[in-house]
Amino acid sequence: MNKIKLFCTIGPSSLNRKFLKFSSKLKIDLLRINLSHVELHELTAIIKFIKKHTNTNICLDTEGAQIRTKTKIKKNFKKKQSGYISSSVNSKFSLYPNDVIKMLKKKDILDIGFDGLKIQINKIKKNKIQFDTLSEGLLENNKGVHLINRKIKLNYLTKKDFAAIEIAKKFKIKNYALSFTNGHNDIIKFKKILPKQNKIYKVETKDALKNFDKMLKYGDNFLIDRGDLSKDILIENIPIAQRYLISRTKKIKNKNVYVATNFLESMIIKSEPTRAEVNDIYNSLEMGASGLVLAAETAIGKNPHKCVLFINKIYSNFIRNKKKELTSKFISKIK
Numbered sequence: 001m002n003k004i005k006l007f008c009t010i011g012p013s014s015l016n017r018k019f020l021k022f023s024s025k026l027k028i029d030l031l032r033i034n035l036s037h038v039e040l041h042e043l044t045a046i047i048k049f050i051k052k053h054t055n056t057n058i059c060l061d062t063e064g065a066q067i068r069t070k071t072k073i074k075k076n077f078k079k080k081q082s083g084y085i086s087s088s089v090n091s092k093f094s095l096y097p098n099d100v101i102k103m104l105k106k107k108d109i110l111d112i113g114f115d116g117l118k119i120q121i122n123k124i125k126k127n128k129i130q131f132d133t134l135s136e137g138l139l140e141n142n143k144g145v146h147l148i149n150r151k152i153k154l155n156y157l158t159k160k161d162f163a164a165i166e167i168a169k170k171f172k173i174k175n176y177a178l179s180f181t182n183g184h185n186d187i188i189k190f191k192k193i194l195p196k197q198n199k200i201y202k203v204e205t206k207d208a209l210k211n212f213d214k215m216l217k218y219g220d221n222f223l224i225d226r227g228d229l230s231k232d233i234l235i236e237n238i239p240i241a242q243r244y245l246i247s248r249t250k251k252i253k254n255k256n257v258y259v260a261t262n263f264l265e266s267m268i269i270k271s272e273p274t275r276a277e278v279n280d281i282y283n284s285l286e287m288g289a290s291g292l293v294l295a296a297e298t299a300i301g302k303n304p305h306k307c308v309l310f311i312n313k314i315y316s317n318f319i320r321n322k323k324k325e326l327t328s329k330f331i332s333k334i335k
Contacts, residue, residue: 011299
């Protein structure tokens, strides 16, 4: 087994000299810039700062074909409350990309973020949509929105993605991730604009699961985003999907599959992982994952350094013991 790769997401907790120098020492493979949480006018300064303080490679992760909230409020909605979505980007609550509001229909159900909020469209006017909440939850800015009852066709890249890629090219960034890759056609289009760069295709929809065998023929590197995928399939089926995607990828030489989401979520606040998190990391390694991705853990967590150290510690333990027979004698020596 080749050494796994570790990707760490850059954010307020890790965009500093201390962590960036630390990333070089611990041989973090990629520093991920998540465009869904970075404004376009900030990108140049972020890339310059990273390059100034570390030689670790950067990966630009696109927004891709996803709807997100744009809101100036942070509000807890209760069940059976009413509200409005406006087509104006300067309103209290709108959606991004801006033209998506024109695609919505009466009775559409939107699942917002990961806090349980679901809303149903009841009335559509020219510049405003009235909704009722089906379940309680938190509405805040820049949260993913999933249309539950049907599919709508979104562009595979946003205008912001195209502009960000051009900025990244000027800095000779070599690694790019395509969010919400739904099929081989998305891979073909992404290759055309980035023919020589390293490309990672993110599997986070039911369509990607269904089309994965064909996607494997066109791409070499894939990333399982278990968070958004759990919005498109039942959460209890995520382990099955992960095992399937890893097993299909590992059957083909020189193909890689990375796994992301919630590996050390508790360490956003706490200083040690839970037992379930350690098991999750270990099981992902046993399945044959080519690498692991830390997201919120290093972007906004209190302990980004400790998260990296714990991943390395678990991986070292996995390598040291993976070929050993689990006898009573062996178990008795475990510390």
